[in-house]
Amino acid sequence: MNSNLQFDFIVNKENNTVNIKREFAANLELVWEAWTNPEILDQWWAPKPYRTETKSMDFREGGMWLYAMISPENEKHWCKNDYQIIEHQKYFSGLDAFCDENGDVNTDMPRTLWTNNFTENGETTTVTIVAKYESLSDLEKIIELGFKEGLTMALENLDQYIEAKFKLRKQNKTNNEARVCSYLNFPGNTEEAFLFYRSVFKTEFIGKGIERFGDVPSSTENWPPVADEVKKMVLHVELPIVGGHILMGTDAPKEMGFTLTSGNNMHICLEPETREEADRLFSELSVDGTITMPMADMFFGSYFGEFTDKFGINWMINFQSRNK
Structure with missing residues (x-):
């Protein structure tokens, strides 16, 4: 704790x-x-x-x-x-x-x-x-x-x-330059999908590569019980494709409280250069949409929020200062 x-x-x-x-x-x-x-x-x-x-x-x-x-x-x-x-x-x-x-x-x-x-x-x-x-x-x-x-x-x-x-990818982004990512959720086959994408785009995974639920360090020994098959699943992976665009992915197992349907399994993730721009993007894009997580400072260091816009498109806004 x-x-x-x-x-x-x-x-x-x-x-x-x-x-x-x-x-x-x-x-x-x-x-x-x-x-x-x-x-x-x-x-x-x-x-x-x-x-x-x-x-x-x-x-x-x-x-x-x-x-x-x-x-x-x-x-x-x-x-x-x-x-x-x-x-x-x-x-x-x-x-x-x-x-x-x-x-x-x-x-x-x-x-x-x-x-x-x-x-x-x-x-x-x-x-x-x-x-x-x-x-x-x-x-x-x-x-x-x-x-x-x-x-x-x-x-x-x-x-x-x-x-x-909420463990994010601090080690995978080392500056405040803006970038746009696509965040993909899979029911358990993230690794298979990203190995396929890597072979097509002939690029390499960023940072630590494929991170799994079982790899998350805990501050105490009281780690919540997680089934062995879930521990093997992918918590996070990043792959550059073309034009500087990044594919991010994770498994979304039902054992961890996720329910995947076609339509909620992909988000556009915007990482602006400033906190003010993060607020502007969130405020304007979410008009008449459904906010699932308001912008807030998270304990892992990011200023983060997510929503579905009025056209049914899922967005994440993530600002993480590198000056701390």
Whole structure:
């Protein structure tokens, strides 16, 4: 975990609650998605060496998330969260419980009433969590079971997911000269495609060449569980073609929360010379379009945003100063 990110953990035995405030180095949209998309939750929610496997999820008021915490010996410990109140990208609450694979509650174990508030603070997002219990004995039992240690590890897993999701190509661009790139997403065959393109254009990959999900360095040992087949997939690759144009590519596996369809698998990526030009391009090109990520300073050093314009064309705007 980045030690500069806020993490408060306070046990209040007077009202049977645990109060947590945790900051993440990503915008609100990404952090909300990480807490509400089962494919992403499966990547980080369980503390190691356990992993999470979702059986079903219906993220709506009155809906339920049914999932298993799976041990290294493949033992499944079932849990569920009954969602109560949801305000999109602001707040959600739910009553969590240990249960069986059908969702029948284990009444011998405490239930946790979670309330999660999401607040964007420029380039970071803070999640304020209250975990409330029916009695002091329930609270003490959960603490004894390692609640703080387990949650801390899970949240560090999310840090690492964010790092992998947004790791960009700092080493591949060494100056502020403007350039235009095409960013291609593939369902798992990026390497095959780019080896083909390399043979056609007779050029070589830029920077470190083909980077894979399994190559991403982590600041801690708590790397989120990623299947071996995903680790082998391509995280990023760049290939110059003609006229100074760059093809960039990545695999977009469903295990990491991606859903590819024809039309969303390609972006035009603009890398202007100045921050002001990045703002202008974003503002003018996105008129009457759909903004999927507003321009913001990202923890990896870029000023970045993306959108689909009014004609259905996908764009990325990426400014990264080399003067830092």
